[in-house]
Amino acid sequence: MSVAELKDRHVAATETVNALRERLKQKRLSLLDTDGAGYAISKSRTSVSFGPTDLVCCRTLQGHTGKVYSLDWTPEKNRIVSASQDGRLIVWNALTSQKTHAIKLPCAWVMTCAFSPSGQSVACGGLDSVCSIFNLNSPMDKDGNLPMSKMLSGHKGYVSSCQYVPDEETRLITSSGDHTCVLWDITTGLRISLFGGEFQSGHTADVLSVSINGSNSRMFVSGSCDATACLWDTRVASRAVRTFHGHEGDVNTVKFFPDGNRFGTGSDDGTCRLFDIRTGHQLQVYHQQNNDNDVPHVTSIAFSISGRLLFAGYSNGDCYVWDTLLAMVVLNLGSLQNSHEARISCLGLSADGSALCTGSWDANLKIWAFGGHRTVI
Incomplete structure (x- = not known):
């Protein structure tokens, strides 16, 4: 032929x-005869009552000299690791704003960072196409830098996202610009499974984000520049379990819903969406009407512990708090006092749900916490 x-x-x-x-x-x-909001309205559900004074900026973490690209909380809630264009990882005590570690990276072009489940190690990746692991308990070298404890090498493109498998200190999943995701064994430095790649069984463009199911760590979801999200089972790496369509731009961020049966996405098309992994249906679209054609991109998302709130960071510096049930914006952190002055690049919720941390291209991180009677989101 x-x-x-x-x-x-x-x-x-x-x-x-x-x-x-x-x-x-x-x-x-x-x-699909209705969406989540329509069903909620038919059941006479009311919107979350949420005023500007309920959530206030209580800390500004200053120390980076470049754009902040990524952040992650430890499971024990009070420490944060952040990655910046200045080529450093900084570990912060969120309660005191003090820096406990400032790690100089071998490659300054870092895009992602993550804490291990124990909080004893941090991982990061970027344009050097490797995932670097640092043990925070290791002694400093003669130059005062923390030495790298392990390098996970094998991707053929930049490492865009990394996340430790919950309760597994030695396993980590990365996503990459080479269209694939990889499950790694950190102890050996070898990859266990490759998701996607040569065959049309997964993404057809750069993979930008991953999120592991907190209820079933064998399942994870990925978002890509091909405008789709894919659901994967680590036991069956050859083919995605399901591919989710709907976005009209790059899917920059994905995050599992607290119950593990749904996940959220954020895209360059300016929308967040909620999908059900059991039916494959899109349950909800979170879209703010804009008067002009310049629609801000969604860069990062996080759910409250109950799942009733969705936090979404945008490229114009806004950070919307959505009512996930009714698809209504109940607060914009970008309009509050002490808000960021540039693009929100990353955000994350503390383990107990009592605080939100946002990172920005203004080189700062901010911690937002509830005032008054609210303690858990």
């Missing part, structure tokens, strides 16, 4: 797949 014939067959097969995908989409829409 000639190359031309193979190309013709490929084009025909692609058209058939796209036609079937469109038919499937229309069938799903016909079966």
Whole structure:
């Protein structure tokens, strides 16, 4: 068979797949008679009562000299690690604002960071295409720097996101610009499984974010520049369990809902969406109407412990607090006193749900906590 014939067959097969995908989409829409907000309204649910004084900026963490790109909380709630364009990881005590570690990285172009479940190690990755592990208990070298304890090498593109498998100090999942995700064994430095890649079984563009299911750590979800999210089972790496369509731009961030049955996404199309992993349906769209055509991108999301609130950071410096049930904005942290002065690049909730940390291109991190009677979000 000639190359031309193979190309013709490929084009025909692609058209058939796209036609079937469109038919499937229309069938799903016909079966989906309402969305989450419509159902909630029919049950007379009311919006969360939430005023500007309920959530206040109680700390500003200053120390980075470049844009903050990523942050993560420890499971014991009071420490934060942040990664910045200045080429450093900083570990903070969130209660006192003190820096406990300032780690100079071998590659300054860091894009992601994460705490291990014990809080004893941190991982980071970026444009050097490797994931670097640092043991915070290791002694400093002669230059006063913390030495790298392990390098996870194997990706063929930048490392965009990393997350430790919950309660497993030696396993970590990364996503990359090479269109794949990898499950690693940190002890050996070797990869256990590769998700996606050569076969059209996963993403077809850069993977930007991963989130592991807190209820079932064998399942994780990934978001990509191909405008889709994929659900994976670590026991079956050859093919995504399900692919979720709906976004019209890069999916920059994904996050599992607290119950593990749903997950949220945030995209360059300016929307956040909520998907159900059991049915594959899109349950809700969180979209703020803008008067102009310059729609701010969603850069990062997090859910409250109950799941009733969705925090979403945007490229214009806004940080909306959404009522997930009614798809209504109940507060914009960007409009409050002491808010960020540039793009919100990352955010995360403390383990007990009592505080939110946001990171920005203004080189600062801010901790937001409830005043008054509220303690847990």
